[in-house]
Amino acid sequence: MLPGNLEKVMFGVISTPVLYLAVRYQVFTHLVANGPAVAADIAKDLRIDPETTERMLLVLTAFEIIQRTRGGQYSLPEEIRPFVDPDSDRYIGGFVAHLVQETAGRVALLDSYLRHGKDAVDGSDLQPFTSLYRDDHATGRFLKAMWDLSFAPSKELAVLAGLATTTHLIDVGGANGPFAVAALQHSPRLRATVFDLPEVEPHLKETRAAHGLGDRLTFLPGNFFTDELPEGDCIAFGYILSDWPDDACVQLLSKAHRACHDHGRVLIMDRLFDESRQGPLATSAMNLTMHLETQGRHRTADEYIALLTEAGFRQAELHRSNSDKHLIVGHK
Ligand SMILES: C[S@@+](CC[C@H](N)C(=O)[O-])C[C@H]1O[C@@H](n2cnc3c(N)ncnc32)[C@H](O)[C@@H]1O
The missing domain is CATH 1.10.10.10 (Winged helix-like DNA-binding domain superfamily/Winged helix DNA-binding domain)
Structure with missing residues (x-):
């Protein structure tokens, strides 16, 4: 046996x-x-x-x-x-579809990565979102997967983030709005701007209409590597830093520091490795997926805190949620 x-x-x-x-x-x-x-x-x-x-x-x-x-x-x-159950906000069908339709096709690359290394196989210019957003159908599928993965955890993260005195949330790479919507639903006086690639705009507009959020939720198209980030008193990164290597993360967090009002905060919401790196299983599996689909990786809480500190944020706080997505807050 x-x-x-x-x-x-x-x-x-x-x-x-x-x-x-x-x-x-x-x-x-x-x-x-x-x-x-x-x-x-x-x-x-x-x-x-x-x-x-x-x-x-x-x-x-x-x-x-x-x-x-x-x-x-x-x-x-x-x-x-x-x-x-597709009617439940904990439904994971879109994410399972992403694993089979996108991730599985790349798993064969591991063999070449083992023999030659990822950089040699991918070349220096792998642009994950060029492939994921190759047409509007593929974009819609990816954003559906993000919604399924992020909306339910975001309800708890919005509470943990303590947004009562926050006025303007900037959700960097906020996709079709899973965190922005949860935050706006939790904090009636808040307004939010999703800053993301132009392809995402129609999908965010659909979410805004579906949730009746009107001008409390706006979209600003841009590229976070070539543009500055819009200003606000809370700058959020949900499943963003795990797409990129450390130097790019420091670049993004430094932009967030410039865009953040004095006494404002940055939120990192992501999977975390245990300090021992023995798990959790989903983080270990997704860490390999990140290797296949992006240029990033998963990190421990201490590794994120070191990136925050390098970018100028202070007094980092770790808030663990009941889901796979946890919150690290940095203060300006
Ligand atoms: C893994 S998804 C995370 C979505 C969402 N924040 C969440 O927590 O589920 C990464 C997001 O980053 C956006 N993105 C990727 N590259 C970007 C860039 N250069 N500038 C702006 N947004 C970008 C993608 O369009 C996508 O919405």
């Missing part, structure tokens, strides 16, 4: 695509909407092949993502449901 951990890692090649296809063909949506059902009925309703459906459901059962009764009915455990 293989040790369970080894078995799960070995069959990752099966489990991730099956999870993705169950999302894509709405198998989970069916279970959420209709409750327990046998594979044949699920397949009939979704107009997909019954035998393939049954085999996939058996895989998901063995991985304990769904449950199977003796009578052959499948159902969702309570702890899994919010993450696979």
Whole structure:
């Protein structure tokens, strides 16, 4: 018998695509909407092949993502449901799609990276967002993944950030607004500007309309490497610094220091490695993903605090959340 951990890692090649296809063909949506059902009925309703459906459901059962009764009915455990229900704000379907549609295609590069190094394989000018934003459909998919990954954690991060006296939040690389929206919903007197690449603008406008935020939420197009950042009393970086190497992070944080009002603050919201670097698992996995898809990496809290200090921020505070995304605050 293989040790369970080894078995799960070995069959990752099966489990991730099956999870993705169950999302894509709405198998989970069916279970959420209709409750327990046998594979044949699920397949009939979704107009997909019954035998393939049954085999996939058996895989998901063995991985304990769904449950199977003796009578052959499948159902969702309570702890899994919010993450696979498209109507829940903890839904991770968009991010699973990103892993399969974007990340998986690059995994083969690891072989070349091992032999030649990332720099030699990618060349010096890998521009992650040129590829991710190759057309509006791909841009929309990426931003959907960001929303799924960030909106639910942002509700807690907006509370931890203590925005009661903040007047103008600048969300640098704020995408389609997951943190800006959570912050505006939490703090009624706040206004927010998302500063991001021009391709993102229509997607932020959609979010603004969907959440009825009017002129409290504005978009400023720009490139954070070639433009200065807009001024505000709180400058946020959510999943930004993990896309870039240390020298670029110091450049961005120094721009934030210039853009930040006196007595203002910078917020870094990102995954963190434990000081021992033994985990968490999602940070270790995403650290490799960052290597494949970006020029960045994940860091410990102390490493982020060192970057903040180099850029001129003081009195760094670490606020751990209940999600994978934590908050480090620096003061000007
Ligand atoms: C990983 S996403 C993070 C999105 C969001 N802040 C979050 O926490 O989910 C990185 C964001 O940085 C933006 N971005 C990348 N390069 C940029 C640049 N040079 N200037 C401005 N924004 C950029 C992308 O468009 C994207 O929205």
